[in-house]
């Protein structure tokens with residue numbers, strides 16, 4: 315595993331834009347930390363000159379105290395805000411990079427990650443991870459500086475005593491740590507024992523018939539008692555551990571303090587230190603406890619926060635951009651060829667398409683027919699490179715798809731499929747998706763999809779919001795909206811994958827004309843259950859188990875009395 319510094323270095327590039335803010339935060343932390351020893355430092359003149367010698371102006375110490383806390387507060391704010399601002403700039407950039415990757419990554423990303431995983435990483439994990447990191451890094455920065463400042467002050471004040479304390483402190487820390495670890499271990503064991511106990515109960519509830527049939531009740535009761543006793547023992551042990559920590563710590567602290575007092579008194583006897591400097595020393599020493607405590611707990615949130623942020627960086631680094639060529643004509647002719655195309659979704663699975671070769675001429679309407687699972691959708695998904703063939707080659711206008719610029723390639727296709735995807739935006743924006751809204755053309759497209767009357771009757775007409783994924787619309791309306799979108803796109807190749815499946819017979823007839831008009835002058839691939847579209851196709855391709863088993867016109871295939879004739883007969887029976 316990479317060290318913390320290496321891991322921090324990975325995310326450092328995202329902090330570049332926040333360098334200034336980071337520097338400011340550092341400055342704030344330094345100023346803040348250097349004010350810490352001033353609190354005990356104020357006590358010394360207060361006691362020695364204020365109370366004992368009465369040689370100080372009345373207001374000097376109180377005013378100095380107020381000024382001190384003002385500077386401290388300001389410095390603390392600057393440190394916290396600077397760090398947060400640098401981190402949030404980083405998050406902003408990280409998020410944008412991730413979303414960019416999401417938009418342009420190889421489609422494989424969508425099969426290796428689920429939608430909720432991606433949402434979680436992009437939205438929540440970066441956020442939580444960053445919040446944890448900011449908090450922990452702030453502690454690290456402020457408290458380690460405070461620690462240094464206080465230690466420096468203590469050394470300056472009384473270095474022999476400081477060295478003496480320096481020997482006591484680690485011993486104290488070691489004892490506390492050992493006790494803390496024991497408590498933690500017992501807690502974990504206790505959780506395990508609780509699970510075991512629950513499991514015995516669960517087993518006996520689920521398997522009560524077997525238990526009674528075999529008269530195994532006594533055995534089970536003994537098992538339960540064993541587990542319950544173990545749990546009791548562990549819980550009591552952890553109570554002992556928890557209850558000893560405080561008195562033991564306090565005892566040790568008392569020993570340490572007594573030792574310090576003894577040494578200080580001995581020094582005072584030798585004419586060394588004053589009351590003020592002794593109180594300042596003790597105060598500074600007590601002030602050390604808090605930062606030490608914080609620093610000992612700082613690693614866990616850093617590790618957790620880093621892990622979350624790293625998942626986001628991984629998402630970027632491990633998702634290559636989609637590769638494409640440079641061939642980018644404005645409009646394709648629409649000639650499609652497949653040469654021995656094999657498609658496997660997984661290496662060990664049956665191929666979804668097996669050595670498929672076919673040719674579709676420009677402007678031709680081809681119907682794809684076959685039982686469910688035959689590979690029809692897989693075939694059409696290959697064309698805009700939503701998936702890559704495992705072997706073989708696909709060409710558009712004689713150029714392999716890989717030569718095409720991916721954006722230019724996808725401009726050539728309009729797709730209406732079974733699952734219509736709508737964005738929570740206006741009707742117009744959904745129709746013109748990806749393009750500028752040209753209202754007359756939008757209206758024209760809606761008219762062609764037989765949806766204009768409906769849209770005109772909506773409260774805000776074209777500007778009506780369709781709701782999350784079109785929740786305000788019926789299935790048929792959604793599908794007609796998708797048809798309007800295809801009309802608006804005016805691409806040379808049209809793919810209809812069960813485009814009218816959500817429509818009842820009447821609405822289907824209503825959009826059938828629109829579809830027929832849409833097909834004019836375009837290469838069209840239609841996957842349809844209902845016959846009307848298929849009968850009008852120039853050619854019917856019959857797929858079964860990923861293979862092309864028959865092709866010809868509707869009439870020819872009926873005469874042949876093969877799979878197509880059987881599917882056709884079945885449909886009439888329904």
Ligand code: ADP
Pocket residue numbers: 659660666684685686687688689690691692693
């Ligand atoms: P059709 O559209 O003709 O009903 P598909 O092309 O959807 O058939 O499916 C063809 C075969 O490929 C089926 O066996 C299906 O289970 C499988 N398949 C389709 N999509 C995926 C996918 N994303 N991952 C794995 N297998 C898939």
Ligand code: MG
Pocket residue numbers: 690691692
């Ligand atoms: Mg399908």
